[in-house]
Amino acid sequence: MDYYFKNANLILEGIKGDFAVEKGKLHFHGLKDPERYDQVTDLQGRIVLKGFCDLHTHLDKALVSSRVENRSGTLKEAIAVMGPYKAGMREEDICGRAREALLMCWSKGTRYLRTHVDVDEQTGSRGVLALKRLQREFAGRVEIQIVAFPQEGLVNRPGNIRALDQALADGAELVGGIPAADQNPREHIDMVFTLAQKYNVDVDMHIDETDRAECMTLELLADATVRMGWQGRVTAGHCCSLAANPPERAGEVLRKVRNAGVRIVSLPSTNLYLQGRGDSYNVRRGIAPIGRISREFQIPTAVASDNIRDVFNPFGNGNLPEEALIAAHGCHMGGTEGLGLLFDMISRQPMEMFGVNPYLREGDEARFIICDARTAAEVIVGHEKLFGSFTN
Numbered sequence: 001m002d003y004y005f006k007n008a009n010l011i012l013e014g015i016k017g018d019f020a021v022e023k024g025k026l027h028f029h030g031l032k033d034p035e036r037y038d039q040v041t042d043l044q045g046r047i048v049l050k051g052f053c054d055l056h057t058h059l060d061k062a063l064v065s066s067r068v069e070n071r072s073g074t075l076k077e078a079i080a081v082m083g084p085y086k087a088g089m090r091e092e093d094i095c096g097r098a099r100e101a102l103l104m105c106w107s108k109g110t111r112y113l114r115t116h117v118d119v120d121e122q123t124g125s126r127g128v129l130a131l132k133r134l135q136r137e138f139a140g141r142v143e144i145q146i147v148a149f150p151q152e153g154l155v156n157r158p159g160n161i162r163a164l165d166q167a168l169a170d171g172a173e174l175v176g177g178i179p180a181a182d183q184n185p186r187e188h189i190d191m192v193f194t195l196a197q198k199y200n201v202d203v204d205m206h207i208d209e210t211d212r213a214e215c216m217t218l219e220l221l222a223d224a225t226v227r228m229g230w231q232g233r234v235t236a237g238h239c240c241s242l243a244a245n246p247p248e249r250a251g252e253v254l255r256k257v258r259n260a261g262v263r264i265v266s267l268p269s270t271n272l273y274l275q276g277r278g279d280s281y282n283v284r285r286g287i288a289p290i291g292r293i294s295r296e297f298q299i300p301t302a303v304a305s306d307n308i309r310d311v312f313n314p315f316g317n318g319n320l321p322e323e324a325l326i327a328a329h330g331c332h333m334g335g336t337e338g339l340g341l342l343f344d345m346i347s348r349q350p351m352e353m354f355g356v357n358p359y360l361r362e363g364d365e366a367r368f369i370i371c372d373a374r375t376a377a378e379v380i381v382g383h384e385k386l387f388g389s390f391t392n
């Protein structure tokens with residue numbers, strides 16, 4: 001069947017008008033009379049785009065909160081209680097929960113997704129192999145990138161290094177890191193870059209998920225990126241300690257980040273939930289200052305889900321507009337300009353960081369979503385509204 005769509009708002013392209021799907025391909029030029037198409041839909045100004053891009057999730061842990069309890073709600077207890085459960089996880093368990101989470105993400109318009117998967121001496125490549133299965137299963141619906149993630153650290157853990165190396169050999173597309181897991185963050189970062197160079201893959205690290213202002217491994221990461229010649233191939237998730245520093249110090253680090261071509265991903269829901277727990281008053285929000293990062297420093301910035309109902313965060317619906325709404329509250333970005341910027345952080349910016357052209361072009365395969373909204377602000381404020389999607 002061929003389809004004709006009237007009065008569409010192609011928000012990223014800045015175009016309002018008609019387009020068609022003919023033989024599974026997009027067409028914006030030389031359209032036939034609408035009467036000659038099998039189906040005509042008047043979108044009445046609704047937004048059309050390729051989909052949302054969730055650049056930081058943990059699908060191997062998704063939906064574990066119904067099985068493992070974190071009574072204190074702290075990051076420390078989350079890591080402690082997840083360890084024993086993780087040791088017994090098998091591929092079918094991981095696939096079942098991750099599949100359910102992916103379907104949640106799909107239903108909310110996510111079409112590109114990056115997941116960090118725990119890799120260590122105990123778990124080996126189980127999680128990576130499970131997610132490779134789901135990559136094949138969801139092909140054509142959700143494009144998935146897998147990050148081999150050493151949650152338990154690397155320094156003085158040769159078994160974990162070997163496991164991370166094997167996970168990359170088994171098909172993980174990126175290598176992750178978490179410098180805070182080791183007493184020597186610089187050495188941890190260098191070990192990750194050594195593997196990145198061995199397999200010629202990009203780096204995506206968990207950085208400074210803390211309220212402590214003195215913890216600024218983001219600066220070490222920026223320095224290592226330049227030293228290793230990996231500019232434009234490194235992503236830093238969380239970066240909470242930027243918010244604990246005065247503007248001058250944060251600015252000094254962000255200039256290094258910009259010059260190194262490092263991208264930043266904010267995880268507002270999880271960071272609002274986990275950070276500031278040591279504060280008895282004037283409780284900190286713990287979210288990286290994404291408005292300033294994007295506007296002032298022009299650093300590519302994304303907002304992502306992180307945890308979906310696991311021991312680190314019992315909330316989450318795989319809904320990126322909802323995450324943008326949480327960021328709007330937490331970062332005081334409720335104006336039209338702020339909401340527009342947040343929309344960009346769940347669509348265009350993360351797609352480019354993912355390696356996908358975010359724009360709908362003549363002759364492209366017809367894959368897109370239709371939001372039941374006419375403006376970026378409406379997409380975020382009315383975050384449950386998805387009018388429809390098209391997958392050839």
